[in-house]
Structures are given as C-alpha cells and as structure tokens.
Amino acid sequence: MLCYFAVLLSCGNSANKKSAHKKEQVIAASLGAEPSILDAAKASDRYSFVVLDYINENLTNIETADDATLTVLPGIAETWEHNSDYTEWVFHLRQALWSDGKKITADHFVYSIKRIINKESASPMAMYYDYIKNADAILKGEKDYTELGITAIDENTLKITTEYPIKNLDEFAAKIPPQRKDIVEKFPDSYGSDAEKIICSGAFKVKEWIHNSKIELIKNENFWNAKNVKLKSLTFKIIRGENAAIGELLNGSIDIARAYTISWIDKLKSQNRFTEISGVDSRVRYVFMNQKDKLFSNRKIRQAVSASLNRDEICKDLFDNIYKPAYGFVALSTKLDNQNYRSLAGEPIKKLLENVGDPKAHFIKGMQELGLGTDPSQVTISIMFPSNESSKFDEYLQSSLTQTLGVNVVLDKVESTVFKKRNRSLEYQIGFKSWAGGVENPSRYLDLFLPGNRIVPTGWENDEYTRLVLTAKKSADPAVQLENYKRAEELLLVEDCCIAPYANQTYNIFVQPNLKNVRQFYLGTYNLKYAYIE
Template sequence: MKKKVAVLLAMAMAAGVLSGCGGSGGKETTAAATEAADAKETTAAEKETAKETEKADEGEKKQALSVSLDAEPDSLDLAKVSDMYSTTVVSQMIEGLTAIRVDENGAETVEPGMAESWESSEDQMTWTFHLRDAKWEDGVDVKAGDFEYAIKRILNPETASPISGNILFIKNAEEAVAGSVGIDEVGVKALDDKTLEIQLAYPAPYFLSSCAGSSMLPMRQDIVEANGDSYGTEADKIVGNGPFSLKEWVHNSKISYVKNPSYWNADAVKLEELTMKIINEETARIGEFENGGIDVVPVSTAEWVEKLDQNKDYVKKVVSLPRTEYLFFNQEVELFSNEKVRQAFSIALNREEIASEVYQGMQEPAYGWIPNSMQVDGVNFREMAGEPIQELIEENPDPKALLIEGLKELGMSEDPSQVTVQLMSRNTSQDIAEYFQYTFNTVLGVNVEIDPVEWPVFQERNRGLDYEMGFKSYGADFDDPYSMMQLWMTGVKTVPTGWSNEEYDRLMTEASQSLDKELRAKDYKEAEALVLRTATICPYAYSTDISYSKNYVKNIMEPVFSSTLYKYSYIE
C-alpha cells in the first residue's frame, strides 16, 4: 500500500512539473505567436476530444467487465460443481431449463431458459418442458436428451457426484444413487428432441427454481465422453449454451469469457467480454479494484468497508446470504468418533467473539444450521426452531470437562495437552484458522496444527475423508430447509464426515415428502437439532455479502439462492 501511495505521489508531482511548462517563462509573446499557439492548442484540444469520442464509441461497441473470484474453481465438470466458485463460473456459460431473474428491487422470479414453456400435472408430480430452438456454442442443437443425460449422470452412483443430493426429489433418484434401482428407472425422459418429461417422487414447491441450478444443467454426452476424466478441466474441454463462451482458463490466474453469438437471447446480452481474475488475498483484490483492474470487489473486513464507503464513485451492496460457516469433523478419526469430544469443540467456541472480533461485525453469530434468512412454508425457520447450539452450551457449562469425559470413554489419555488435532484450512483463511487454534488450546487445552491447502486440494481431501477437522461455508440453492439439510443424509457426498443416522434420514424423508406444513416444520426442527446436538457439524457464523462496484457498472444480478449473474450487466 505504501509503495502504491509513493507511486501516485510521484505521478502527481510529474504532472505538476509538466503543467508548469505551459507558461511563457517570463518572455514577451507576439500577437502572431499567440494566435498560432492558440490555434495549435485548439487543434490539440479537438484531437483530444476526437480521441475521447472514439474511446466512448468503442466502449459502447465493446463492453467489458472485470470481476474477482476468490479462489480457483474446484471443477467445471458439471457433475462435480459443488463449490460456489465453480458454480459461479459455469453459471455464466451454461443455462438450464429455467433461469432466475432479479429486478431492481431485488425481487427474484423464475423465467424461461432453454425451455420456452412448461406445464405440470394436477398433482404437480409430472412436469413437461418444451425446449426452444437453441444451440450450443459450437452450433449443435440443444436437445432434451442433453438434460436427461446430465441428470442421470449426476444420479449414477458410478459418477459419485457430490451434488446428487440436490435433486433427490426426482422419482427414483434416491434409489438410483443408493444403487437399488437402475439409472434408467429415474423419472427423467426425453420424449423427443424438444420435449423433456420429469417425474417427481413428491411435490417440490422449489422445483422450478431448482431447474435453474447447477444440479440440472445440460451436458453434451459426446463432449463428456470425448474428454473422459479431463472433461471440464480446461476451457477447450467443455462446451456451453449460455450467454458467454469460456475463452480462456489460466489456472489460479483468470477466467475469460466472450459473448456467445449462438445464445438464443444474445440480443439482450450487452457485455462483449467478461473476465474473472482469481485473487485470493483481499488486500490484493481491493488494490486491483482501486487501480481499475477490476470493476467489482467483495469486502469482508470493516477497515476496508470504512475506507471504500468514503468514495462516492463506488456503489455498495449488502446482501444477507442463506449461507452458514461451520466446522466439521471426520468421525472415522478415533478422537472425533466420540460425541462428547465433538460437543466440547462446538461449545468451546465463543460465537459472539467470532462475529465481533474475527469478522469485526461483518457476520452474525450462528447457533443453528439453517440461516436466519430462510423460511419453511412461509415461516421464519430460526424463529420457529430456536437455537439448538445455545441450548447445548447452557447444558454443558464446562467444555473442557466434557472433552475429558469423551477422552475417558475412548480409553485415551485424560490429559487434553496430549491431544493434537490437524485443522485443514484454506490457505487464504489464516485469521479464522488461528482463532480456532488459539481457542481450542486455551479453552480445551488441546494442540491444534493448522494444515493450509489450496481450495481444490481442500475439496479433494474432504471428499476422500483425508482430514481430521476442517471448516468452510455452505449456501442454500432454494428457500426450503431441505436445501441445507440434505447434506447430512446417508450417502450424500457433498461434505463427507463419516456420519450416518437412521433417525435423521427418516425425519428428512418424511419432511421432504409431506404436504403437511406442521409436520414438515416439526421434522426439520428435530433433524436440525439432531445433527447439531451430536455436533456432527459446528456452525459459528451466518454470512453477509458486502461488495462494491464502480458507478458505471449496471445490472449485476445477485440471486440470494444462486450464483451472481452477469448476462444482463453492462457498462454505462
């Protein structure tokens, strides 16, 4: 930052010196010389005006937006896009049956995407989608079979997709993932090239929204099979049908798009270029923003918010996200196979302190799993379900004593100082990792070793249960508890912890399939309490998104339950 200030000062001084050269230097000037000089200055001014006009015209013809991405996408294989970075990338280049639109007041609606119309049976268990005339970016027609193939590939147990749990509302989906029925029994069928039928296992009020999500995006079977394991690993190993085409993917550096002229609604897309610069560090991101390298930046610290608030050319946006930050434990590790040990780690955290000190008031303390912005059948879930972790804390005022009880049950040394735990962390999350390290040592007396890794490595190790304890966040895809709570059902591979509970599965199945609002609320409440009181996961903060954009950036859509969309954005 000091270097940047020094450079700016040097530039300002140089500008002052050059400005000083415009005077007469104390010498007399003839009328003819003055007239010539004036003429010369007029010509120069006209040329400068012409240049500015040319630049403005060029800006109108070639709209370009540059934004930041906090981390390298985990994978662009559409059966594996379970993290928000990968989802954000694919959402710009691939469109589903439906699409989400956000108006200027923040209201969200479902609009036609690849399907120009649809209808459902009276019981809303069978949906028929009619595809529009649309093409993939390479000129191949988008077909109903592309959706059938994609959905069945995600549900095929051989794929081991981490996002299969998002679409278990489809008929026989849960059975297919479990391997008890063949994949051909799943309720998705292309009736012809332009007609897709989807049968549900139970009515899902969020179904049309889900059709816009990453778990139901189309895939080209020929592209997937031609690339094999390398599908989605490079820009030339995936094909899109959305508003932008993926032009370049420089790993750990940037993602570049160009407008897709084959997109069915290309006339509504104003941006010619979209660039996502992968910048891990917040200071570096904000430096790029202030220097003009990017046009939009997310902010997570109070100091930067205070600084950026002072610039009236920046537009601030604050969104309360349906996203929860949490610790999770590998229960196949001996230490965390014990419930009391996990509970001790959960209640050792001072969530108010995390919110105020670590996040400087930028996030809210979490005593539940479902964020306080979510509802169940029109009722705020948190107000209905209470605070299960707060209850656990009140019942166990001494977390260290609880830890020792757990160590005793395991037959391990009852001295916490003999315990060492590996905390898998993103290499850009040092502050909160160090807070956990300090807290668990101070409150519980255990030793914590921070194990920092890059995001794709974090995801790979998580899925392979190659960790002891880790932390990250998860956000809902639609406004129903099922979106957050299906993660912990048996067989769902999004965030493996080694935990399985028949009662939890029963509650989730009953709640998701029932039309009885009171029963659904009761089951979801009990299911959440079960996963939190057993400390399978340890929520500690609800997320709030704060971002700044330059005032010339218009119409960025930020759906609460899906990725940011740039297809209707433009430079004014």
C-alpha cells in the same frame, strides 16, 4: 493496511486510462480460487459454479431482488406446467443452440441428469436431485439409471416425474443444465478441465483458461437471448485474498469485488465511488469433524469443540459484527412456507451450550470414555483449512481450543484442491468451510449430511436423521416439515454434534459506477449476464 490503502488511492487515476477499453463492453471480476472443474456433473465448489452460471443456460433462471424476493424466469424452458399434485412437470423448450450452432434438445437435459444420478460417476451433487423419481434407488444400486424419472417426450418437451409433490420444481430446474454426450465422451476423463474441452449453452463461452491465473469468457453469439447480452468479454481473474482483490478494484483492473472486513467496507463506502449491493447471505460458516478419527468419534469431544466457540465474539472480533452469529445450520435468510425458518425453529446450539456447561470438563469426560486419561495437554488436534482462507478463523480456532479445552493445536494449511481431496477421503481431524443452500428451503442445508454425501464427508450417518429429513421433504404439510426439520437439526448440532456452525455471512459487493444492470442470482451471488458498461 492504511499505507497499502494510500498507495491504492494514488493509483485511482489509472482507471481513467481504461475508459476506452470499458466502452468496448469488456469487464473483469475476481475469483477467490481456481475452479476445480467446469463440468456441472462433477463440480461441487463455489468457484466452479460461479463460472458455470455464465457458460450454462439451465431449464429456468433465478433472479433475486434486493428485498430478497425470488423470481423464477424462463431459461431454455420457455413455458412449463404441472399436474394437480405437483409430481409431474412438463417443460417446453425454446429454439436454442449450443455455442457450436447445434440445437439444444430435451435429450441433452436427460443425458445431463443421468450423468449426475449415476452410481458409477458418483457426482458430488447427486443428492440435490433426489427429488426425481427413482434417483435414490439408482444411487443405491437398486435400480438402473434408465429408470430415472426424466424423459424426453420429443426434441422440445421434457418431462420430470418426482418422488413426492414439489410445488417449486420450476425453482429447482434452475440447477438443471443440458450436456452434450458427443463432447463429454470425446474427453471422457477430462471434460470441463480446459477451454477446448467445454461446450457452452449459456450467455458466454470459454475463450481461454490459464490455470491459476484467469478464465476469459466471450459472448456466445448462438445464445438464445444474445441480443440482450451487451458484454463482449467477461474475465474472471484468480485473485487470492481480499487486499489484492480490492486493490484491483481501486485501480480499475476489475469492475466488481466483494469486501469482507469492516476496514475495507468503510473505506470503500467513504469514497462514494462505487455502487454497493449488500444484505444477509444464505451462506453459513461451520466447523466439521471427522468421526472416523478416534478422538472425534466421541460425541462429547465434538460437543466440547462446538461449545468452546464464542459465536458472538467471533462475529465481533473477527468479522467486525458484519457477520451474524450462527446458532443453527439453516441460514438466517431461509424460509419455510413463506415464513422465516429460524424464527420458527429456534436456535438449537444454545441448547447445546446449556447442556455442555463447562467445555473443558465435558472434553475430559470424552477423553475418559476413549481411554485417553484426564489431561487435555496430552491431546493434539489438527485443523485443516484451505490456503485461500483470509478470515484468520484458523488462528482464532487454534487459540480458542488451546485456551478453553487445554489441548495442543496445529494448523494444517493446504491448497484448495488438496483440501477437497482430503475431506472426501477423510484424511483430517477437523476443518472449516461454508455452505449456501441457494434454494429457499431447509432441506438444501440438511441434505448435506444424508448418506452418500460427497460434498463434506464427516463419516457420520444417523438413521433417525435421514428419516426425519426425508419425511419433511416428502410432506406437503408445513407443520410436519417444521417438526421434522427442527428435530433433524437438533440431532445434527446438539445430540450428535456433527458440525459446529459459527457465523451467518453477509455480503458487501462494490461495483464500478459505470457498470450497470448488475443483478443477483441468489442473495450475495451477483449476476453479470445482462450487465453493461455505460
């Protein structure tokens, strides 16, 4: 690592060679993996949504200050209002154009949501729009999607009717993009898969997509706020691994990058070359377990796996105390009624640790219930993980399960696209990934395990859990919400132990000093829409 760093430092002068290039308002950023698809109705991975944030303009926009204060800003909706009980919202659209010059209308938002809330299309993100009236019934096939509670009153007016009161629907609207039926139907099976198969409403449009290499965006001159977009070009380079990304930051090939390890964070800080953006993320890392697999169909087996994770040790040894131990699934930064949810709900995994006691003895009890005897060394567990994972958690998990439970462990490293496919088809035993709720509400985490989830299928459903989460979401009483969310999280993490969270991410983003006005969408998600080179 030190030798590599020294080589990179010697390349620092190359950044000066790029100064003329920089004055042209052309920048580059890193992307850790290839986006699966640039179609808001089908995307579910973080890399796709990073790019979609620049090529789509939603009804509203979100901006988060360094002190975590979240502000809802106008997007294509210029103004909006709601009725007295927050179940009907009307959005008034500004005069805005698509990248090909055609007008954006309310019907484009209706079409977009009906593509997502559609039993046939089965969008992986459908559950995050279940607040819209009749959405759940449509997904269950009980009602036709034409009955969805979103309508175009006229070209410039959109009405959304909800199943229950939502006081911050304007915030949720920051996840509602328009889509063009004529373009989507022109490419029915491949919309969003290549540059020429995408229409854009955002600050940028896709000029070129060289798969597994880069996505070049250029300024969308037809964007409603184009006069305030200074950048001519924003290129996302597909760079796998922290060393490679930081190397490109140091030699001036990219303008912004995240550092994950303390060695790089300390080195970048010590140079005093870069602007730093840092804080506690809304992203939680967790292990998930396939309950359709014979071994992991047993709750004692799952509980033993979770209890075998030393979360303090993980954050100290793997993440150099940058990340914070996770003893709940809802992130440390999440709020409920303007109070910190974790402070209110406690740490359910500590209850699991107390209940389990000796993880190996607990595991053996699970084996006996399955008729697998009492010798863990006869058991082999396969850990599936994506090839772009760089944290070494795969090795830690292998060692931890082997030493603590006495089982054999094999590592199953696969490409990210294969990882997603096998996850959805339940072709795995256990795996690990992360999730950021985005919206400051516990439901954005707990929704992930409601029936019909296609983001992280585990084969688990629990009627009581579903009732608890839905009751909390439909209530306007913070006390009722807390009671139900807290109980649901206990079911998820303790009693049924569907997943095993282990770390709350923090973020350290380093920016070239001449790149100004870098903002954040949500904490840890940088926003370059209105950035510029000074």
